[in-house]
Amino acid sequence: MDPFYLWIALFCSGFASGGAIQWLGLTVNGSSVAWNESEHCNLLKGLVPDQMQLCRRNLELMQSVLTAAKHTKHACQMTLSDMRWNCSSIELAPHFTPDLQKGTRESAFVYALASAAISHTIARACASGELPTCSCGAAPAEVPGPSFRWGGCGDNLRYGLQMGSAFVDAPMKSSKFGTQATKLMNLHNNAVGRQVLMDSLETKCKCHGVSGSCSVKTCWKGLQDLPHIADELKSKYLAATRVMHRQMGTRKHLVHKELDIRPVRESELVYLNSSPDYCTQNPNLGSYGTQDRLCNKTSVGSDSCNLMCCGRGYNAYTETIVERCQCKYHWCCYVMCKKCERTVERYVCK
Numbered sequence: 001m002d003p004f005y006l007w008i009a010l011f012c013s014g015f016a017s018g019g020a021i022q023w024l025g026l027t028v029n030g031s032s033v034a035w036n037e038s039e040h041c042n043l044l045k046g047l048v049p050d051q052m053q054l055c056r057r058n059l060e061l062m063q064s065v066l067t068a069a070k071h072t073k074h075a076c077q078m079t080l081s082d083m084r085w086n087c088s089s090i091e092l093a094p095h096f097t098p099d100l101q102k103g104t105r106e107s108a109f110v111y112a113l114a115s116a117a118i119s120h121t122i123a124r125a126c127a128s129g130e131l132p133t134c135s136c137g138a139a140p141a142e143v144p145g146p147s148f149r150w151g152g153c154g155d156n157l158r159y160g161l162q163m164g165s166a167f168v169d170a171p172m173k174s175s176k177f178g179t180q181a182t183k184l185m186n187l188h189n190n191a192v193g194r195q196v197l198m199d200s201l202e203t204k205c206k207c208h209g210v211s212g213s214c215s216v217k218t219c220w221k222g223l224q225d226l227p228h229i230a231d232e233l234k235s236k237y238l239a240a241t242r243v244m245h246r247q248m249g250t251r252k253h254l255v256h257k258e259l260d261i262r263p264v265r266e267s268e269l270v271y272l273n274s275s276p277d278y279c280t281q282n283p284n285l286g287s288y289g290t291q292d293r294l295c296n297k298t299s300v301g302s303d304s305c306n307l308m309c310c311g312r313g314y315n316a317y318t319e320t321i322v323e324r325c326q327c328k329y330h331w332c333c334y335v336m337c338k339k340c341e342r343t344v345e346r347y348v349c350k
Contacts, residue, residue, distance in 0.1 A: 019171060023094075064118070111186050242272070
């Protein structure tokens with residue numbers, strides 16, 4: 001089903017929207033906004049009071065929030081492009097299908113990725129001078145080595161985490177948002193996303209010296225790019241733990257569904273409800289199906305024609321592509337290439 005008609009079907013049938021990740025819909029209605037008036041915060045439908053207050057008091061952050069929404073969508077679809085569930089439904093934001101509403105492992109991945117993305121984007125915006133309320137990250141406490149010194153402008157992870165978590169966690173602290181189990185699940189997955197972000201902080205350096213000898217280096221702490229963080233979260237998505245909400249002592253906690261004697265680890269993504277296999281189209285489950293999806297005939301992974309097509313088989317067709325070839329560098333300073341045609345064989349699921 002075309003995504004547009006799927007959205008219409010969901011809207012008309014009264015599906016609720018995706019709760020705490022409605023802000024991902026900013027890519028639809030926020031791209032042309034200057035974000036210089038507090039009334040612009042009204043574009044973010046479904047915000048809880050704390051989020052609305054944060055928006056109005058920190059309008060300069062909203063461009064970073066918009067950027068984070070774009071990066072979340074792109075990273076989700078690129079990272080899971082070889083899976084049956086390839087994050088297509090994220091394009092429907094701020095209206096969501098059940099795959100991102102019902103406490104599935106897919107929603108766990110998106111919540112964690114969105115949480116990491118917003119803190120990542122704010123931290124880098126500080127370092128690039130885009131935000132007047134923050135600047136470079138603090139200099140590392142560790143003593144520099146003999147061949148390098150601390151300098152440059154590191155990503156301000158501390159400020160990114162502070163503001164990012166305040167925004168994405170706010171709905172779960174609202175009495176009107178979902179069940180207690182859903183709140184705990186989303187808060188947990190948000191924290192997992194931020195932990196993966198923190199773990200991505202690395203030392204980056206620039207060399208100084210005669211003829212590039214790198215006798216001295218200036219180094220700073222910087223975050224790895226979001227695709228790397230998304231890859232780390234994909235591994236956690238594939239190994240996610242199903243949990244249930246159970247009384248333990250005087251309070252209810254999320255515990256392992258099968259092994260409730262084992263506490264949930266802080267590093268693992270968790271979900272409440274099992275997902276469909278996403279093999280066939282079913283709007284009621286948020287499944288687009290895999291019919292007409294490209295597959296890899298020679299792969300043994302999730303993009304293989306056997307797994308992607310769910311055993312239904314596949315069709316082959318040929319496609320002619322035009323690409324640059326036989327490129328030569330000419331002094332100075334341009335590259336000349338020829339155009340070559342190449343026929344490739346494609347495979348699509350039945």
